[in-house]
Amino acid sequence: MEAPVVDDRLLHQRVVGGDETALGELYDRFAALIFGLALRVTRDRVIAEDIAQEVFVTFWERPLAFDPERGSLRAWLATIAHRRSVDHVRAEERRKVSVLGPRVYERPADxxxxxxxxxxxxxxxxxxxxxxxxxxxxxxxxxxxxxxxxxxxxxxxxxxxxxxxxxxxxxxxxxxxxxxxxx
Structure with missing residues:
Protein backbone atom coordinates (compact mmCIF):
# COMPACT_ATOMS: atom_id res chain seq x y z
CA MET A 1 0.00 0.00 0.00
CA GLU A 2 1.37 3.37 -1.04
CA ALA A 3 1.62 6.14 1.56
CA PRO A 4 -0.82 9.01 0.98
CA VAL A 5 0.60 12.11 -0.67
CA VAL A 6 0.84 14.88 1.89
CA ASP A 7 -0.69 18.11 0.70
CA ASP A 8 1.88 20.91 0.40
CA ARG A 9 -0.61 23.42 1.72
CA LEU A 10 -1.22 21.42 4.88
CA LEU A 11 2.51 20.99 5.49
CA HIS A 12 3.01 24.68 4.83
CA GLN A 13 0.34 25.61 7.36
CA ARG A 14 1.85 23.26 9.92
CA VAL A 15 5.28 24.89 9.46
CA VAL A 16 3.68 28.33 9.75
CA GLY A 17 2.25 27.09 13.04
CA GLY A 18 5.72 26.07 14.24
CA ASP A 19 5.29 22.29 13.81
CA GLU A 20 8.85 20.92 13.61
CA THR A 21 7.63 17.49 12.52
CA ALA A 22 6.11 19.11 9.43
CA LEU A 23 9.52 20.53 8.58
CA GLY A 24 10.98 17.05 9.01
CA GLU A 25 8.38 15.65 6.64
CA LEU A 26 9.19 18.35 4.10
CA TYR A 27 12.87 17.60 4.47
CA ASP A 28 12.30 13.88 3.94
CA ARG A 29 10.17 14.64 0.92
CA PHE A 30 12.32 17.25 -0.83
CA ALA A 31 15.91 16.95 0.48
CA ALA A 32 17.11 14.70 -2.34
CA LEU A 33 15.70 17.08 -4.95
CA ILE A 34 17.22 20.16 -3.32
CA PHE A 35 20.60 18.52 -2.72
CA GLY A 36 20.71 17.08 -6.25
CA LEU A 37 19.91 20.42 -7.81
CA ALA A 38 22.53 22.24 -5.73
CA LEU A 39 25.09 19.54 -6.53
CA ARG A 40 24.45 19.84 -10.27
CA VAL A 41 25.03 23.58 -10.15
CA THR A 42 27.94 23.79 -7.68
CA ARG A 43 29.57 20.41 -8.41
CA ASP A 44 30.62 20.28 -4.78
CA ARG A 45 28.96 17.91 -2.28
CA VAL A 46 29.80 19.97 0.80
CA ILE A 47 28.50 23.19 -0.74
CA ALA A 48 25.38 21.38 -1.98
CA GLU A 49 24.75 20.07 1.54
CA ASP A 50 25.14 23.60 2.96
CA ILE A 51 22.77 25.04 0.37
CA ALA A 52 20.18 22.33 1.04
CA GLN A 53 20.38 23.08 4.75
CA GLU A 54 20.06 26.82 4.10
CA VAL A 55 16.96 26.29 1.96
CA PHE A 56 15.17 24.40 4.72
CA VAL A 57 16.32 26.83 7.42
CA THR A 58 15.06 29.71 5.29
CA PHE A 59 11.69 28.01 4.91
CA TRP A 60 11.51 27.34 8.64
CA GLU A 61 12.43 30.94 9.53
CA ARG A 62 10.17 32.57 6.92
CA PRO A 63 7.44 30.12 5.89
CA LEU A 64 5.13 32.93 4.82
CA ALA A 65 7.52 33.81 2.01
CA PHE A 66 6.00 30.85 0.17
CA ASP A 67 2.64 31.63 -1.42
CA PRO A 68 0.74 28.43 -2.27
CA GLU A 69 -1.42 30.42 -4.70
CA ARG A 70 1.59 31.09 -6.91
CA GLY A 71 2.88 27.54 -7.28
CA SER A 72 3.94 24.33 -5.64
CA LEU A 73 6.15 24.09 -2.61
CA ARG A 74 8.44 21.73 -4.54
CA ALA A 75 8.98 24.34 -7.27
CA TRP A 76 9.47 27.14 -4.74
CA LEU A 77 12.08 25.20 -2.76
CA ALA A 78 13.84 24.17 -5.98
CA THR A 79 13.91 27.79 -7.14
CA ILE A 80 15.45 28.93 -3.86
CA ALA A 81 18.05 26.15 -4.07
CA HIS A 82 18.89 27.00 -7.67
CA ARG A 83 19.26 30.70 -6.95
CA ARG A 84 21.48 30.06 -3.93
CA SER A 85 23.60 27.63 -5.93
CA VAL A 86 24.05 30.06 -8.81
CA ASP A 87 24.81 32.87 -6.35
CA HIS A 88 27.46 30.68 -4.73
CA VAL A 89 29.11 29.83 -8.06
CA ARG A 90 29.10 33.49 -9.10
CA ALA A 91 30.53 34.60 -5.75
CA GLU A 92 33.32 32.04 -5.99
CA GLU A 93 34.14 33.23 -9.51
CA ARG A 94 34.22 36.86 -8.36
CA ARG A 95 36.43 35.90 -5.42
CA LYS A 96 38.83 34.05 -7.73
CA VAL A 97 39.04 37.04 -10.05
CA SER A 98 39.55 39.49 -7.18
CA VAL A 99 42.18 37.31 -5.50
CA LEU A 100 44.00 36.14 -8.61
CA GLY A 101 43.32 38.82 -11.18
CA PRO A 102 44.91 42.20 -11.64
CA ARG A 103 43.57 44.96 -9.50
CA VAL A 104 42.55 48.11 -11.22
CA TYR A 105 42.06 51.15 -9.07
CA GLU A 106 40.45 54.30 -10.28
CA ARG A 107 42.13 57.50 -9.38
CA PRO A 108 39.91 59.72 -7.24
CA ALA A 109 38.53 62.67 -9.17
CA ASP A 110 39.70 65.24 -6.65
Whole structure:
Protein backbone atom coordinates (compact mmCIF):
# COMPACT_ATOMS: atom_id res chain seq x y z
CA MET A 1 0.00 0.00 0.00
CA GLU A 2 1.37 3.37 -1.04
CA ALA A 3 1.62 6.14 1.56
CA PRO A 4 -0.82 9.01 0.98
CA VAL A 5 0.60 12.11 -0.67
CA VAL A 6 0.84 14.88 1.89
CA ASP A 7 -0.69 18.11 0.70
CA ASP A 8 1.88 20.91 0.40
CA ARG A 9 -0.61 23.42 1.72
CA LEU A 10 -1.22 21.42 4.88
CA LEU A 11 2.51 20.99 5.49
CA HIS A 12 3.01 24.68 4.83
CA GLN A 13 0.34 25.61 7.36
CA ARG A 14 1.85 23.26 9.92
CA VAL A 15 5.28 24.89 9.46
CA VAL A 16 3.68 28.33 9.75
CA GLY A 17 2.25 27.09 13.04
CA GLY A 18 5.72 26.07 14.24
CA ASP A 19 5.29 22.29 13.81
CA GLU A 20 8.85 20.92 13.61
CA THR A 21 7.63 17.49 12.52
CA ALA A 22 6.11 19.11 9.43
CA LEU A 23 9.52 20.53 8.58
CA GLY A 24 10.98 17.05 9.01
CA GLU A 25 8.38 15.65 6.64
CA LEU A 26 9.19 18.35 4.10
CA TYR A 27 12.87 17.60 4.47
CA ASP A 28 12.30 13.88 3.94
CA ARG A 29 10.17 14.64 0.92
CA PHE A 30 12.32 17.25 -0.83
CA ALA A 31 15.91 16.95 0.48
CA ALA A 32 17.11 14.70 -2.34
CA LEU A 33 15.70 17.08 -4.95
CA ILE A 34 17.22 20.16 -3.32
CA PHE A 35 20.60 18.52 -2.72
CA GLY A 36 20.71 17.08 -6.25
CA LEU A 37 19.91 20.42 -7.81
CA ALA A 38 22.53 22.24 -5.73
CA LEU A 39 25.09 19.54 -6.53
CA ARG A 40 24.45 19.84 -10.27
CA VAL A 41 25.03 23.58 -10.15
CA THR A 42 27.94 23.79 -7.68
CA ARG A 43 29.57 20.41 -8.41
CA ASP A 44 30.62 20.28 -4.78
CA ARG A 45 28.96 17.91 -2.28
CA VAL A 46 29.80 19.97 0.80
CA ILE A 47 28.50 23.19 -0.74
CA ALA A 48 25.38 21.38 -1.98
CA GLU A 49 24.75 20.07 1.54
CA ASP A 50 25.14 23.60 2.96
CA ILE A 51 22.77 25.04 0.37
CA ALA A 52 20.18 22.33 1.04
CA GLN A 53 20.38 23.08 4.75
CA GLU A 54 20.06 26.82 4.10
CA VAL A 55 16.96 26.29 1.96
CA PHE A 56 15.17 24.40 4.72
CA VAL A 57 16.32 26.83 7.42
CA THR A 58 15.06 29.71 5.29
CA PHE A 59 11.69 28.01 4.91
CA TRP A 60 11.51 27.34 8.64
CA GLU A 61 12.43 30.94 9.53
CA ARG A 62 10.17 32.57 6.92
CA PRO A 63 7.44 30.12 5.89
CA LEU A 64 5.13 32.93 4.82
CA ALA A 65 7.52 33.81 2.01
CA PHE A 66 6.00 30.85 0.17
CA ASP A 67 2.64 31.63 -1.42
CA PRO A 68 0.74 28.43 -2.27
CA GLU A 69 -1.42 30.42 -4.70
CA ARG A 70 1.59 31.09 -6.91
CA GLY A 71 2.88 27.54 -7.28
CA SER A 72 3.94 24.33 -5.64
CA LEU A 73 6.15 24.09 -2.61
CA ARG A 74 8.44 21.73 -4.54
CA ALA A 75 8.98 24.34 -7.27
CA TRP A 76 9.47 27.14 -4.74
CA LEU A 77 12.08 25.20 -2.76
CA ALA A 78 13.84 24.17 -5.98
CA THR A 79 13.91 27.79 -7.14
CA ILE A 80 15.45 28.93 -3.86
CA ALA A 81 18.05 26.15 -4.07
CA HIS A 82 18.89 27.00 -7.67
CA ARG A 83 19.26 30.70 -6.95
CA ARG A 84 21.48 30.06 -3.93
CA SER A 85 23.60 27.63 -5.93
CA VAL A 86 24.05 30.06 -8.81
CA ASP A 87 24.81 32.87 -6.35
CA HIS A 88 27.46 30.68 -4.73
CA VAL A 89 29.11 29.83 -8.06
CA ARG A 90 29.10 33.49 -9.10
CA ALA A 91 30.53 34.60 -5.75
CA GLU A 92 33.32 32.04 -5.99
CA GLU A 93 34.14 33.23 -9.51
CA ARG A 94 34.22 36.86 -8.36
CA ARG A 95 36.43 35.90 -5.42
CA LYS A 96 38.83 34.05 -7.73
CA VAL A 97 39.04 37.04 -10.05
CA SER A 98 39.55 39.49 -7.18
CA VAL A 99 42.18 37.31 -5.50
CA LEU A 100 44.00 36.14 -8.61
CA GLY A 101 43.32 38.82 -11.18
CA PRO A 102 44.91 42.20 -11.64
CA ARG A 103 43.57 44.96 -9.50
CA VAL A 104 42.55 48.11 -11.22
CA TYR A 105 42.06 51.15 -9.07
CA GLU A 106 40.45 54.30 -10.28
CA ARG A 107 42.13 57.50 -9.38
CA PRO A 108 39.91 59.72 -7.24
CA ALA A 109 38.53 62.67 -9.17
CA ASP A 110 39.70 65.24 -6.65
CA UNK A 111 40.96 65.83 -3.13
CA UNK A 112 37.44 65.69 -1.64
CA UNK A 113 36.97 62.15 -3.01
CA UNK A 114 40.36 61.14 -1.61
CA UNK A 115 39.49 62.45 1.84
CA UNK A 116 36.05 60.78 1.80
CA UNK A 117 37.54 57.45 0.71
CA UNK A 118 40.19 57.63 3.45
CA UNK A 119 37.55 58.55 6.05
CA UNK A 120 35.38 55.62 5.00
CA UNK A 121 38.35 53.22 5.19
CA UNK A 122 39.10 54.43 8.73
CA UNK A 123 35.44 53.96 9.76
CA UNK A 124 35.45 50.42 8.40
CA UNK A 125 38.74 49.52 10.12
CA UNK A 126 37.45 50.91 13.42
CA UNK A 127 34.16 49.00 13.06
CA UNK A 128 36.04 45.76 12.35
CA UNK A 129 38.33 46.36 15.33
CA UNK A 130 35.27 46.86 17.56
CA UNK A 131 33.78 43.46 16.65
CA UNK A 132 33.95 40.70 19.27
CA UNK A 133 37.06 38.51 18.83
CA UNK A 134 35.49 35.55 17.01
CA UNK A 135 33.62 37.74 14.55
CA UNK A 136 36.58 40.05 13.99
CA UNK A 137 38.84 37.10 13.27
CA UNK A 138 36.60 35.58 10.58
CA UNK A 139 35.96 38.96 8.92
CA UNK A 140 39.69 39.72 8.81
CA UNK A 141 40.47 36.33 7.32
CA UNK A 142 37.65 36.49 4.76
CA UNK A 143 37.91 40.10 3.67
CA UNK A 144 41.42 41.32 4.45
CA UNK A 145 43.20 38.07 3.61
CA UNK A 146 40.83 36.88 0.87
CA UNK A 147 40.00 33.50 2.42
CA UNK A 148 36.88 31.54 1.49
CA UNK A 149 34.61 30.48 4.33
CA UNK A 150 36.05 26.97 3.93
CA UNK A 151 39.57 28.27 4.36
CA UNK A 152 38.46 30.34 7.36
CA UNK A 153 36.95 27.21 8.93
CA UNK A 154 40.13 25.23 8.28
CA UNK A 155 42.45 27.88 9.67
CA UNK A 156 40.35 28.35 12.80
CA UNK A 157 39.52 24.67 13.25
CA UNK A 158 35.76 25.29 13.27
CA UNK A 159 32.93 23.74 11.22
CA UNK A 160 32.23 25.40 7.87
CA UNK A 161 28.68 26.23 8.91
CA UNK A 162 30.02 28.02 11.98
CA UNK A 163 32.45 30.01 9.84
CA UNK A 164 29.63 31.04 7.49
CA UNK A 165 27.39 32.02 10.41
CA UNK A 166 30.13 34.07 12.04
CA UNK A 167 30.92 35.85 8.78
CA UNK A 168 27.24 36.71 8.30
CA UNK A 169 26.92 37.88 11.91
CA UNK A 170 30.07 39.97 11.56
CA UNK A 171 28.79 41.59 8.38
CA UNK A 172 25.45 42.39 10.03
CA UNK A 173 27.22 43.99 12.99
CA UNK A 174 29.43 45.98 10.63
CA UNK A 175 26.39 47.19 8.69
CA UNK A 176 24.76 48.26 11.94
CA UNK A 177 27.91 50.02 13.12
CA UNK A 178 28.35 51.81 9.82
CA UNK A 179 24.69 52.79 9.63
CA UNK A 180 23.94 50.76 6.50
CA UNK A 181 21.28 48.21 5.73
CA UNK A 182 21.83 44.70 6.95
CA UNK A 183 22.80 42.14 4.31
Missing amino acids: MEDTVLAADEAIRVREAVAALPGGLREVIELAYYRGRTYRQVAGELGIPEGTAKSRIRSGLRKLAEALGGEQP
